[in-house]
Amino acid sequence: MDEGGVNEPHYSVVRPVGRWAATPVQAPATVPRRIGFVWDHVFRGDEMFAIAQEELSARDPRLAFVPYQAFGDIHGRAAAHAAASLPARLRAEEVDAVIVGVGA
Amino acid sequence: MRACAIAEAAGVRALAVVSSGFVGQARALARSLGIAGVWVSEYPGVIPIDPSDVLEQKVRAVLVPSLVAGLAARRDHGPPARPEPDLRSVAFAGTLDEVQDHFVDQGWSDGLPVVPPTLDRVRRFLEFTDRDPDEVLGVLRPGEREASVWTVAANGVMAGCRPEYMPVLVAVTEAVADPEFAVEDAGSTPGWEPLVILSGGLAKELGFNVGAGVMRVGRRANSTVGRFVRLLLRNVADLRIPPGDTDKASIGYSFNVALAEDDAVIDELGWEPFRVDRGFRRDQDVITVQSVVAISPPIYSSGARALDHMETIAYLLGTTCGPWSFTGVWFGRWHPLLVLGPAVARALAGDGWGKDDIRRYLFENVVLPARWFDRYARDVISSDVSLRDLVEKGEAPRRYAESEDPERLVPLLLREEWTGIVVAGDPGRNQSRAYINNHRQGAPVSKPVVLPRRWEELRGASG
Numbered sequence: 001m002d003e004g005g006v007n008e009p010h011y012s013v014v015r016p017v018g019r020w021a022a023t024p025v026q027a028p029a030t031v032p033r034r035i036g037f038v039w040d041h042v043f044r045g046d047e048m049f050a051i052a053q054e055e056l057s058a059r060d061p062r063l064a065f066v067p068y069q070a071f072g073d074i075h076g077r078a079a080a081h082a083a084a085s086l087p088a089r090l091r092a093e094e095v096d097a098v099i100v101g102v103g104a
Numbered sequence: 105m106r107a108c109a110i111a112e113a114a115g116v117r118a119l120a121v122v123s124s125g126f127v128g129q130a131r132a133l134a135r136s137l138g139i140a141g142v143w144v145s146e147y148p149g150v151i152p153i154d155p156s157d158v159l160e161q162k163v164r165a166v167l168v169p170s171l172v173a174g175l176a177a178r179r180d181h182g183p184p185a186r187p188e189p190d191l192r193s194v195a196f197a198g199t200l201d202e203v204q205d206h207f208v209d210q211g212w213s214d215g216l217p218v219v220p221p222t223l224d225r226v227r228r229f230l231e232f233t234d235r236d237p238d239e240v241l242g243v244l245r246p247g248e249r250e251a252s253v254w255t256v257a258a259n260g261v262m263a264g265c266r267p268e269y270m271p272v273l274v275a276v277t278e279a280v281a282d283p284e285f286a287v288e289d290a291g292s293t294p295g296w297e298p299l300v301i302l303s304g305g306l307a308k309e310l311g312f313n314v315g316a317g318v319m320r321v322g323r324r325a326n327s328t329v330g331r332f333v334r335l336l337l338r339n340v341a342d343l344r345i346p347p348g349d350t351d352k353a354s355i356g357y358s359f360n361v362a363l364a365e366d367d368a369v370i371d372e373l374g375w376e377p378f379r380v381d382r383g384f385r386r387d388q389d390v391i392t393v394q395s396v397v398a399i400s401p402p403i404y405s406s407g408a409r410a411l412d413h414m415e416t417i418a419y420l421l422g423t424t425c426g427p428w429s430f431t432g433v434w435f436g437r438w439h440p441l442l443v444l445g446p447a448v449a450r451a452l453a454g455d456g457w458g459k460d461d462i463r464r465y466l467f468e469n470v471v472l473p474a475r476w477f478d479r480y481a482r483d484v485i486s487s488d489v490s491l492r493d494l495v496e497k498g499e500a501p502r503r504y505a506e507s508e509d510p511e512r513l514v515p516l517l518l519r520e521e522w523t524g525i526v527v528a529g530d531p532g533r534n535q536s537r538a539y540i541n542n543h544r545q546g547a548p549v550s551k552p553v554v555l556p557r558r559w560e561e562l563r564g565a566s567g
Contacts, residue, residue, distance in 0.1 A: 018339065
C-alpha cells in the first residue's frame with residue numbers, strides 16, 4: 001500500500017472556532033480629572049492603589065480620587081452585582097477614568 | 105478586564121493593572137472584549153512573593169510611570185477586527201499531516217491528532233440533532249465567541265466522537281454556556297478541568313464505560329466526549345495555553361474523560377440516580393458539567409458497617425479539599441463529587457444507608473482547623489480574608505467563628521445537598537474517589553439530553 005505521495009487523501013476542512021460576538025467599544029479620550037480605583041480585592045491592590053494615589057497626587061494636585069470601596073468587589077461572591085451596578089456607580093461618582101486591578 | 109469593558113462601555117476610560125505573567129492574557133482578553141485600546145500597566149514580578157518594601161518600590165518606580173503614561177495617552181482602538189469568515193467555508197485543504205500542522209499553527213488543536221472536520225463529517229453529526237445548525241447555544245467567554253450547533257459538530261468531529269454522540273455534545277455545550285458554570289473562569293490559575301457526568305440509559309446505549317477504569321482514557325465514548333469539552337474551551341471560549349495567552353493554569357492537568365453512572369447498580373440498591381439528585385426524572389438522560397480542581401487518592405474502605413467506610417471516605421475527601429476549601433467559604437459555593445465504587449455502595453446500602461445519609465455524615469464530619477483557612481487566603485491571593493471577617497459580613501455561617509481558637513475545627517462542606525454522589529467504577533474492588541470542584545468556578549450545571557425525532561432510524565442506519 002502506498003503510504004504517501006500522490007495517492008494520499010486530501011481533506012477540505014472547516015474552521016472549528018465560533019463567530020466573534022462582542023462589539024468594540026472605547027471611551028472618549030478626555031483628560032482625566034477624577035480617577036476611581038476598582039479592585040477585585042486580591043493581590044494587594046489596596047496597597048498599590050494607596051501608593052499610586054500618593055504618587056499621582058504629587059504629580060498633579062488637581063486630580064481627585066474615588067476609593068475602591070465605592071465600586072464594590074468585582075471578584076468575590078457579589079461580583080455579578082458589582083459588575084451590574086458599576087456603570088451607575090461610575091456615573092454617581094463622576095469619574096472620568098478608572099484604574100482596575102489586580103490581575104495576577 | 106471585564107470591569108474595564110464595563111467602564112469603557114459606560115464612557116469611562118479604563119486602565120488595567122496586571123502582574124507580569126498576565127499582561128499577555130490581559131491584552132488577549134481586551135481584544136476579545138472589544139476594548140483592544142485599553143491601557144495595560146504592568147506590575148513587574150509575582151505579587152505574593154514580594155515583601156511590602158519591594159512592592160512599594162516597584163509601584164513607585166514602574167507601575168505609576170506606566171499609569172501616568174496611560175492616563176495621558178491618545179486612545180488607540182487597536183488593530184481593526186478582521187471580518188469573520190463563513191463557518192461553512194473551507195478553511196484549509198491538505199493531507200492529513202498538513203491539516204494537523206495547520207490546526208496547530210492556528211491554535212485550533214489540543215496537540216493530539218484531530219479528525220479533519222470536513223463538511224461531510226460535520227453534516228453527519230448534524231443529522232443527529234433537530235436543532236438548526238446556526239442556532240447559537242451560548243456565547244462562551246472569555247473569547248466572546250458563539251457556540252453554534254455547527255461549531256459543536258465541528259469540534260465533535262475533531263475530538264473523534266461518533267455522530268450519534270451529538271445530542272450529548274449539544275447538552276454539554278448548553279451546560280458550559282450557562283452563566284452558572286462561569287466558563288469565563290476556566291482559564292484561572294488553579295487549572296481546573298471540566299468533568300462531564302452522564303446519567304441515564306443513554307450511557308449504555310452509546311457504549312460509555314461505567315465500570316473498571318471509568319475515569320481512564322480507553323473507551324471511545326468517555327474519551328472523546330471528555331476531549332470535546334477541552335476543544336470547545338479552546339476554539340470557542342478561546343482558552344489556550346502557551347503559545348496562547350488566555351489559559352493561565354499554572355500547572356493544570358489533562359482533560360477528564362466523561363464519567364457515566366452505573367444505572368444497574370443504582371437500580372439494584374434502590375437509590376436515586378444522579379440525574380434525580382439533580383432535579384430530573386429517572387427516565388431522562390442528563391448531562392452535568394462541573395469543574396474538578398483536585399482528585400483524591402484512591403479511597404479504599406472496608407467492612408460491613410457503613411461507619412467504617414464513611415470515616416475513611418470523610419477523611420480522604422476532607423484532606424483532598426484541604427485549605428483550598430477557604431475559597432468555597434469565600435465564594436459561597438463548594439460542590440465535591442464522590443464517585444462511589446459499587447462494592448462500597450452495596451456495603452453502605454446493606455447497612456441501611458442511602459445517599460442522604462452519606463451526605464449528612466460528610467457534612468458533619470469533614471472538618472479542618474480554622475487556622476488553615478486564614479493562612480491559605482494569604483498564600484493564594486495575598487489578602488487577609490479571615491473566617492471572622494466573612495462571618496461578620498454575613499458571608500459565612502456563624503459556626504465558622506464560634507471562638508478565636510485557631511485550632512477549632514470548622515466544616516469544609518457548606519451545604520449537605522451540595523455533595524454529589526455517582527456510583528461507578530470497578531465492582532470487584534472496594535475503591536471510591538473524590539473529585540473536588542473549584543467553588544463557584546464550574547459550579548455543576550445539568551441539562552437534559554434531547555434525542556432527534558429520527559433517533560431510532562438513525563441509530564439503525566449507523567449500526
